[in-house]
Amino acid sequence: MDAAQALTDLTEISSQIEAAIVLDAEGSTLASTLDEQRGPEFAQVVQELVAAVKRASGNEEGELAQAEIATGEGSVFLVRDEQRTIAATTGPEPTVGLVFYDLKSCLRSFAEEKPKPKPRARRVKKDEEAGASA
Amino acid sequence: MPRRRVVTGLVLVASSLAGAVAIRRRSARRRDRVDVYFEDGSMVSLGDGSPEASTVLPLARRALETARS
Numbered sequence: 001m002d003a004a005q006a007l008t009d010l011t012e013i014s015s016q017i018e019a020a021i022v023l024d025a026e027g028s029t030l031a032s033t034l035d036e037q038r039g040p041e042f043a044q045v046v047q048e049l050v051a052a053v054k055r056a057s058g059n060e061e062g063e064l065a066q067a068e069i070a071t072g073e074g075s076v077f078l079v080r081d082e083q084r085t086i087a088a089t090t091g092p093e094p095t096v097g098l099v100f101y102d103l104k105s106c107l108r109s110f111a112e113e114k115p116k117p118k119p120r121a122r123r124v125k126k127d128e129e130a131g132a133s134a
Numbered sequence: 135m136p137r138r139r140v141v142t143g144l145v146l147v148a149s150s151l152a153g154a155v156a157i158r159r160r161s162a163r164r165r166d167r168v169d170v171y172f173e174d175g176s177m178v179s180l181g182d183g184s185p186e187a188s189t190v191l192p193l194a195r196r197a198l199e200t201a202r203s
Contacts, residue, residue: 019201038200045197052193056186057170057178065173069194071166076194089201092165 003031006109010088014102016095018074020088021046022110030084046087050078066103068096079103084110166191 003022011017011033019042021032027047032039053067067078070092077088077099086103166182168190180187 034201038203042197042200045193045200049190049193049197052190053168053170056168056180056190057172058186063173065171067168067170069168069190071191071195071198073195074198076197087197089198 003110006106007031007033009109010102010106014099016090016099017088017102018090020086020103020106022106023047023085023087025083046078046085049076049087050080050085053078066100068100075099077103079107081107168194 007020007022010020019033021034021039021042022030023043023046024030027043029039029043032042034042049069050064053069054064057064064078064080066080069076069078072092074092075090075094075096077090079086079100084107086107088099088103090099166187168180168187170178170180172178180190182191
């Protein structure tokens with residue numbers, strides 16, 4: 001499943017999620033529910049947020065698995081795996097466990113992405129073989 | 135006498151509204167927090183007012199603002 005499709009599925013499944021973005025390990029945007037104007041700014045803020053959460057928690061070694069930053073205006077969720085970070089915003093007082101579950105499922109759908117099968121070697125027809133040997 | 139009743143009623147309504155707003159603001163403030171979960175299963179919760187959370191919460195508000203603008 002590609003990143004954009006995974007985010008489309010996520011926002012369809014979880015009505016609590018208002019916006020979401022997926023970043024790779026280098027911080028590049030893989031997919032976003034926001035338009036081209038707001039997407040880059042949102043990606044920038046999310047990267048700053050991940051760094052700030054790591055600093056604030058006193059652990060900058062990269063062991064952060066997930067975080068919820070709750071404010072009166074809404075919450076920001078962060079979920080990370082080895083290669084990607086997904087961030088999502090919700091309204092105030094979301095169902096925390098459910099949002100984390102949906103975000104993890106979304107990240108897992110990337111991890112389970114199967115590589116395209118290699119093209120099989122073309123079988124040589126018997127006639128061609130016979131012609132070649134003659 | 136009826137005028138006094140009206141004034142009393144208005145005062146009651148105004149004070150209850152003010153109280154509701156104050157409670158709402160207070161509970162909204164109490165909601166502000168940062169919950170961080172690590173891969174080893176440990177968790178840290180940073181409440182509003184802590185110096186650590188004060189660097190994170192403004193960024194979260196900015197993210198929400200950007201997402202909704």
